Each structure stands twice: as C-alpha cells, then as structure tokens.
Amino acid sequence: MPTVSWDPTGPFIKMIDQRLLPHEFRFLELHNLEELTVAIKTMAVRGAPALGAAAAYGLALVAMQSSAETVDSLRDELDAAATEIEQSRPTAVNMKWALERILKETGEKEILDPEDLRAEILAGAKAIAEEDVLTNRKMAAFGAALLPDPSLVIHHCNTGALATVDHGTALGVVRTAHEQGKQIHVLVDETRPRLQGARLTAWELQQAGIPFDIISDNAAGYFLASAEVDAVLVGADRVAANGDVANKIGTYMLALAANDNLVPFYCVAPTSTFDLACPTGELIPIEERDPKEVLDIVQDGHPVAPQDSTARNPAFDITPNRLVTAFITERGVLRPPFAENIRQILKTKE
Amino acid sequence: MPTVSWDPTGPFIKMIDQRLLPHEFRFLELHNLEELTVAIKTMAVRGAPALGAAAAYGLALVAMQSSAETVDSLRDELDAAATEIEQSRPTAVNMKWALERILKETGEKEILDPEDLRAEILAGAKAIAEEDVLTNRKMAAFGAALLPDPSLVIHHCNTGALATVDHGTALGVVRTAHEQGKQIHVLVDETRPRLQGARLTAWELQQAGIPFDIISDNAAGYFLASAEVDAVLVGADRVAANGDVANKIGTYMLALAANDNLVPFYCVAPTSTFDLACPTGELIPIEERDPKEVLDIVQDGHPVAPQDSTARNPAFDITPNRLVTAFITERGVLRPPFAENIRQILKTKE
Numbered sequence: 001m002p003t004v005s006w007d008p009t010g011p012f013i014k015m016i017d018q019r020l021l022p023h024e025f026r027f028l029e030l031h032n033l034e035e036l037t038v039a040i041k042t043m044a045v046r047g048a049p050a051l052g053a054a055a056a057y058g059l060a061l062v063a064m065q066s067s068a069e070t071v072d073s074l075r076d077e078l079d080a081a082a083t084e085i086e087q088s089r090p091t092a093v094n095m096k097w098a099l100e101r102i103l104k105e106t107g108e109k110e111i112l113d114p115e116d117l118r119a120e121i122l123a124g125a126k127a128i129a130e131e132d133v134l135t136n137r138k139m140a141a142f143g144a145a146l147l148p149d150p151s152l153v154i155h156h157c158n159t160g161a162l163a164t165v166d167h168g169t170a171l172g173v174v175r176t177a178h179e180q181g182k183q184i185h186v187l188v189d190e191t192r193p194r195l196q197g198a199r200l201t202a203w204e205l206q207q208a209g210i211p212f213d214i215i216s217d218n219a220a221g222y223f224l225a226s227a228e229v230d231a232v233l234v235g236a237d238r239v240a241a242n243g244d245v246a247n248k249i250g251t252y253m254l255a256l257a258a259n260d261n262l263v264p265f266y267c268v269a270p271t272s273t274f275d276l277a278c279p280t281g282e283l284i285p286i287e288e289r290d291p292k293e294v295l296d297i298v299q300d301g302h303p304v305a306p307q308d309s310t311a312r313n314p315a316f317d318i319t320p321n322r323l324v325t326a327f328i329t330e331r332g333v334l335r336p337p338f339a340e341n342i343r344q345i346l347k348t349k350e
Numbered sequence: 351m352p353t354v355s356w357d358p359t360g361p362f363i364k365m366i367d368q369r370l371l372p373h374e375f376r377f378l379e380l381h382n383l384e385e386l387t388v389a390i391k392t393m394a395v396r397g398a399p400a401l402g403a404a405a406a407y408g409l410a411l412v413a414m415q416s417s418a419e420t421v422d423s424l425r426d427e428l429d430a431a432a433t434e435i436e437q438s439r440p441t442a443v444n445m446k447w448a449l450e451r452i453l454k455e456t457g458e459k460e461i462l463d464p465e466d467l468r469a470e471i472l473a474g475a476k477a478i479a480e481e482d483v484l485t486n487r488k489m490a491a492f493g494a495a496l497l498p499d500p501s502l503v504i505h506h507c508n509t510g511a512l513a514t515v516d517h518g519t520a521l522g523v524v525r526t527a528h529e530q531g532k533q534i535h536v537l538v539d540e541t542r543p544r545l546q547g548a549r550l551t552a553w554e555l556q557q558a559g560i561p562f563d564i565i566s567d568n569a570a571g572y573f574l575a576s577a578e579v580d581a582v583l584v585g586a587d588r589v590a591a592n593g594d595v596a597n598k599i600g601t602y603m604l605a606l607a608a609n610d611n612l613v614p615f616y617c618v619a620p621t622s623t624f625d626l627a628c629p630t631g632e633l634i635p636i637e638e639r640d641p642k643e644v645l646d647i648v649q650d651g652h653p654v655a656p657q658d659s660t661a662r663n664p665a666f667d668i669t670p671n672r673l674v675t676a677f678i679t680e681r682g683v684l685r686p687p688f689a690e691n692i693r694q695i696l697k698t699k700e
Contacts, residue, residue: 022656187662190644190654192542192566198647198655206656214661216542216644217568218600222636222667225602250568252575256606286572294540294566297548298648304540305548306372306556311564312537317572 002133002165004045004053006126011064013057017044018162022203033062033081037088043194047163048237048273049132052094055085056125059102063121066114074114078103078121090285091246091316092237097272098128132165135270136172138330143173143233143268146326146333150183151230154220154258157191157248158200159235159268170233170268171201173328178210186212187223191248193293193313217250221257232258236269243321243338244281245269249314255323264325271329274342281318289313352483352515354395354403356476361414363407367394368512372553383412383431387438393544397513398587398623399482402444405435406475409452413471416464424464428453428471440635441596441666442587447622448478479515485620486517488680493523493583493618496676496683500533501580504570504608507541507598508550509585509618520583520618521551523678528560536562537573541598543643543663567600571607582608586619593671593688594631595619599664605673614675621679624692631668639663 004015010031017028019042028044030036036058039045045054062081068074082099089095102124111117147153153174157163160171167175177184186205191197198214205212215223223229232254238246245251245267258265278284291311297304305311327334331348334341354365363380369392370376378394380386386408389395395404412431418424432449439445452474461467497503503524507513510521517525527534536555541547548564555562565573573579582604588596595601595617608615628634641661647654655661677684681698684691 019650023652190542190647192540192568195647195649195654198645198659202659203656206659212660213641214644214655214659216599216663217566218542218598218603219662219664219667221603221606222599222664223662225668248568249566249572253568253571253603253607256571256610257603260606291563294564295548296649297540297545299545299646300369302373304545305564306553309548309552309556309564310562312569312573313566314569314572317569318575 002129003050003162004057004129004165006057006060011061013054013061015039015045015054016162018046018200019044021200032065033058033084036061037084040088047158048092048094048235049164049169049270050162051089051092052098052272053129053132053165055095056098056102056128058085059099060122060125063118068114071111071114071117074117089287091287093275094272101128129165133167135330136164136167136169139169139268139270139328140167140172140176142333143266143328144177144180144182146231146266147173147177147182147184148230150185151177152185152187152228154187154189154223154229154232154254155201156189156197156234156251156254158196160201160204162200162204163235169235169270171204173233173268174210175208178208184210186210187220187229188212188214189217189220189250189254190214191250192217220254224257224261224263227261229263232263232265234267236267236273237316238278238284239267239269239274239327240278240281240284241276241339241342242280243324243327243342245319245324246281246284246286246316247319249317252317252319255319259323265323266326266328267324268328271331271346274346276343276346281320284318286317287315289315352479353400353512354407354479354515356407356410361411363404363411365389365395365404366512368396368550369394371550382415383408383434386411387434390438397508398442398444398585399514399519399620400512401439401442402448402622403479403482403515405445406448406452406478408435409449410472410475413468418464421461421464421467424467439637441637443625444622451478482515483517485680486514486519486522489519489618489620489678490517490522490526492683493616493678494527494530494532496581496616497523497527497532497534498580500535501527502535502537502578504537504539504573504579504582504604505551506539506547506584506601506604508546510551510554512550512554513585519585519620521554523583523618524560525558528558534560536560537570537579538562538564539567539570539600539604540564541600542567570604574607574611574613577611579613582613582615584617586617586623587666588628588634589617589619589624589677590628590631590634591626591689591692592630593674593677593692595669595674596631596634596636596666597669599667602667602669605669609673615673616676616678617674618678621681621696624696626693626696631670634668636667637665639665
C-alpha cells in the first residue's frame with residue numbers, strides 16, 4: 001500500500017496519516033491545496049521522497065479543481081500553487097524538484113486546451129510517484145551489496161516506505177538486504193524530538209520481520225565505539241553540490257561518531273535530492289519548528305519539562321561532506337571527490 | 351536545602367526524591383540499607399557527588415543500626431555494606447571513593463568501643479557531605495573565570511545542586527557565573543532517556559532565574575556548528591588516570607561536536623571523581639539499564655514505540671581524553687597532558 005497515492009474518485013490524495021502510527025493505521029484524504037499544506041506542515045506526510053510525490057499530486061489536485069478556462073490562466077494558478085506547496089517545508093528539496101519537473105515538462109509542450117494541461121499534470125505527478133518506487137529499489141540493491149552478512153547497522157529517523165512512496169531509501173537498503181537473506185540487525189535511533197525512529201522505523205521493521213533495538217540518539221556513539229557496528233545508514237532532505245547533507249537533526253553528530261570510529265557512513269538519496277543550485281550546506285535553509293515538539297513529552301504520566309520552559313527546535317542539521325563515506329543513489333554509489341562525482345552522475349541519463 | 355542530608359531523629363537519610371521533579375518536590379526518608387540501594391538503583395538520588403554523600407550516610411546508617419558488640423564485628427558489617435552500596439551503581443566512582451575514605455580513616459585509628467566507631471563513621475560521612483559543597487564552590491569559581499560575558503553554553507544531563515549535596519559541578523559553574531553578574535544563557539540538552547536535563551536542570555535554572563532553552567540532544571551539533579556557543583560544560587561519573595571520561599550517555603557525541611567546531615569542552619569534576627586505579631576509559635564498567643527507560647515515552651497520549659519493541663540502554667559512554675579541553679577541579683584547572691597533570695594534582699594536598 002503506497003504511502004501517498006492518487007484516488008481518482010474524488011479526486012483526492014490518499015496518504016497514510018503518519019501522526020497516528022504506530023497505534024493507529026489510518027488513511028487521510030486530502031481534497032484541496034490547503035488540506036495538503038496542513039498535512040505537510042503537521043507531518044502527516046514526511047520524508048523527502050514522499051513529500052515530493054505529495055507535492056506532485058497536490059499540483060494535480062489544483063489543476064483538476066481549477067475553473068481556469070485558458071491554458072495561460074491555469075498555468076498561472078499552477079505556478080502560484082507550486083510556490084505555496086514548496087514553502088510549506090523549506091529544507092527538503094524534493095518538493096521543489098517534483099514541482100519544477102512537472103511544470104517544466106508541461107511548459108515545454110504546446111498545449112491549447114486546459115483539459116489537456118490538466119491531464120498532462122496528472123500524468124507527470126503519477127510518473128514521479130511510480131518512478132520513486134523503482135528508484136528506491138535500485139538504490140537499495142546498490143546499498144545492500146555494501147553490507148556484510150551478518151550486519152549491525154545504525155539508522156536515523158525514518159527513511160522507509162513511509163518516507164517514500166514505497167520501500168524506502170536508507171531503510172530500503174535494509175529491506176533489500178533482508179530480502180536477500182542477509183542477517184541484518186538495526187539499532188534504531190529513536191530520533192528526538194518527533195521520534196520518527198521509535199514511532200515509524202520500529203513499526204516498519206516489526207511489520208517486515210527485521211530484528212531491531214530502539215536506542216536513545218545519545219547511545220549511538222557508545223555502540224559505534226564498541227566496534228560492533230558495520231554501517232550507519234541515513235537518508236537526506238537535500239544534498240548540496242559539494243556533498244554537504246541536510247538531514248534530520250542529529251545526523252551531524254551521528255556522522256562524527258561514525259567517522260571517529262571508522263564506521264562507513266552511507267547517505268542513501270535519489271538524484272532528485274541533490275541540489276546543484278546550492279553550492280554548500282551552509283546555504284540550505286534549516287526549518288526551526290514549534291518548541292512544543294521538544295517540550296510535549298510525558299513520562300510516568302507527567303509532563304517532563306517544568307511549566308513555562310522554552311525550547312529551540314531546529315529540524316535539520318548539516319553534515320559536512322568530509323564525514324560521508326559514500327552516497328548511494330539510483331544511478332550508483334558515489335565516492336569522493338563528491339563535487340566532481342555528483343556533477344558527473346547528475347549529467348548522465350540512465 | 352541540601353539534596354542529601356542526615357536526620358538524627360531517626361536516624362534516617364533525607365533526600366529530595368528526584369524521580370518526582372519537576373511536578374512534585376518531596377523528601378524521601380531512607381531508614382535502612384535496602385531502602386538506600388533501591389533509591390540509588392531507581393535514581394531517586396543520582397549524580398556522582400550526591401551518590402558519594404548518600405553512600406557515606408548509608409554507611410553511617412548501617413553503623414547506627416548494627417547490633418554488633420565488638421569493633422571487629424562492626425567493621426565486618428561495614429565492609430559488607432560498603433560492597434553492597436558500591437555495587438548498586440557501577441559506573442560512578444564517587445560511592446567507592448567516599449566509602450573507602452571513611453573505612454580507611456576509621457580503619458587507621460585504634461578504636462576499642464563500637465560506639466566510638468559508630469561516631470567516627472558518622473563524622474566521616476558528615477565531613478564528606480559538607481566538603482562537597484565547598485568543593486563545588488571552588489570548582490565553580492575556577493570554571494566561571496573561563497566563561498566570557500555574555501556566554502551561551504551547552505549543558506548535558508544534570509550536574510546541579512541535585513547531582514551534588516548543593517550548588518553543583520558543571521551547573522555550579524553556571525550558577526557562580528550568574529551570581530557574578532555574567533549573562534549566561536544555557537542550552538539544556540534534554541538528555542534522553544531519563545531526561546535529567548529537561549526534568550532537573552531546567553527546573554534548577556528556572557528556580558535560579560537563569561535563562562535557558564531546552565533542546566533535543568540531537569540539536570547540540572547544530573548549535574555548535576552555528577559558532578554561537580562559547581563552551582560545553584559537563585560533569586563526570588568517573589575520570590580514568592589518562593583523562594578519559596565516563597559520563598552520561600551522549601557526552602561522547604557532544605564532545606565530538608564541540609571538538610569539530612573548536613568550542614571548549616570543559617569537564618567539571620572534583621578530584622574524588624578521578625580514579626588513578628583505572629588507567630583508561632575502556633576499563634570503566636558501563637551500566638546498561640532497563641530498556642523500559644527508552645521505551646516508556648508517551649506523546650499525544652499514546653506510547654510512541656510499537657508494542658513488543660526491544661531496546662538497548664547503556665547509561666554512560668566514554669569520552670576520550672583528546673576531546674577534553676580542560677578539567678575543572680576544586681584544586682584548579684587541568685589542561686593536557688592529562689595523565690601527568692592528573693597524577694600531579696591528585697598528589698598535592700590543598
């Protein structure tokens with residue numbers, strides 16, 4: 001069951017409501033642009049590739065619902081909608097990538113009837129969602145080949161089926177290695193503050209029958225220093241042209257600990273996550289989210305933080321390229337020098 | 351109000367029950383050895399120096415309650431009790447230090463009446479508790495002198511009044527700098543899994559009127575990379591002879607991030623935390639605690655982790671000496687080469 005899909009009966013976007021997992025598995029139906037941006041901001045859908053597909057379907061929804069009677073006025077509406085969707089979360093580049101790809105492909109065609117443009121937009125969105133699964137399968141195969149058997153891996157955040165249309169990026173590597181019969185055990189970073197690891201990754205692994213232990217993010221360094229960990233696997237929300245990685249908060253410290261113990265640190269990301277327009281990580285905008293996400297934590301029936309406490313809540317950090325062992329993309333494994341190899345691989349068409 | 355004190359009316363040990371903070375401030379009365387070891391294991395009392403004082407008073411409690419009629423049989427009981435207390439938490443060396451100091455000092459004296467031995471044991475315990483506050487004040491003054499004005503500091507776990515008899519070690523530095531009129535703002539690592547930062551450090555800072563923001567432990571790297579942080583301050587549960595530090599889980603990754611950004615990483619620890627008998631950090635036993643501490647987390651009214659999830663829960667990690675900028679002790683500030691300077695400072699009597 002794909003995480004994000006198009007339901008023609010509404011039409012509406014159908015997605016797994018990730019805010020309710022693991023205690024409840026429920027689908028959400030998004031009927032308009034506003035419902036989509038709320039779903040994105042509140043993280044009912046999250047994960048860079050899943051956001052890309054959601055954004056693409058959002059554009060299709062706008063096209064379907066528009067009352068525009070000319071191609072030009074429909075194009076104007078789509079441009080405005082794309083900007084609105086893109087700005088709903090600033091760090092992951094996949095929404096921008098998906099929206100630009102559809103607008104560019106349809107923009108290059110001479111279309112006279114707005115109905116034809118609507119059909120093209122929907123076809124473009126569907127192509128992005130369908131390609132995502134193939135892309136993930138390819139990355140996973142490249143990545144699985146890098147894991148010894150048996151393997152103990154550390155995984156941060158959620159990069160599984162739930163973060164994509166299906167299968168996953170970093171967690172897709174684990175899934176494929178498991179499918180291949182390799183014995184993989186995952187140390188699941190719980191991933192504060194939103195706990196996507198404990199909440200979503202653990203749930204996916206349990207469903208797939210892959211053994212795991214949840215750890216506090218603080219414990220990753222301890223296990224890396226123990227010399228028992230074979231690899232660290234993470235996804236990415238945006239990779240700069242030089243290989244700096246914006247990813248879920250905590251990735252940078254995890255990469256430092258991997259590096260300090262000579263454990264391979266693999267960033268599993270489709271080429272759609274690479275942003276050649278962004279020379280270095282410093283230029284990637286980092287979203288700071290509601291402090292409540294840090295403060296709303298309950299143990300033993302009581303809120304943990306004292307009343308009136310304040311918090312800071314950056315959602316992502318930048319891992320410098322020097323800490324990345326390799327990028328695993330759908331076109332192959334990239335090793336340093338990254339600036340050159342990223343440029344090369346983005347030029348090649350499959 | 352000291353965190354741990356002796357109440358002669360029972361006699362019993364009186365301590366702030368740290369499991370209930372910040373929503374409830376309540377004292378716990380410990381009437382016997384078993385109640386003490388339960389309080390230590392469940393972390394009603396925690397923090398290396400507070401554990402040292404609690405252990406010392408525990409020995410006094412055993413002495414008072416013993417029905418031994420000879421000094422020799424009382425000494426045997428005390429030795430057995432010391433072993434039991436020491437083993438209730440293996441990583442912090444301060445319990446061992448306190449117990450050995452009292453047993454050694456009283457062991458060197460020729461005591462003929464068990465009543466005299468009881469009095470000596472109690473006096474030794476009281477001396478340890480009283481000295482702790484003076485020690486903390488001295489460390490704090492050395493440490494505060496190292497902080498610029500204004501300062502933004504990152505602090506891990508709780509090392510405040512609650513972790514000691516009063517004032518604190520690393521947080522004592524913050525308290526003293528604040529008392530001196532310096533503008534100190536603290537980024538409080540929430541410190542998963544037990545959340546001593548969000549729970550206890552935030553509470554202490556709020557009481558003291560020192561401004562702070564709670565952050566997820568994952569966010570420390572982001573702030574260190576921002577070039578706005580002036581220092582990282584941590585305590586220690588045990589420092590090996592070479593300067594390797596056993597401290598709350600997550601300290602190692604925090605030290606890596608400080609080091610990677612050239613931010614001073616200060617370990618504030620009394621000389622009682624240094625263990626010359628332990629050559630390197632690898633030899634320090636690391637306690638692994640109940641997985642429930644990782645799994646029992648609730649958000650939005652629901653347990654976060656899927657049912658039947660498993661977890662790993664090491665409570666401490668080792669920060670290699672190369673990542674420590676300086677140790678702040680009650681006898682002064684220690685800089686590298688640590689092996690030599692630690693040996694020197696432990697030799698000098700104040």
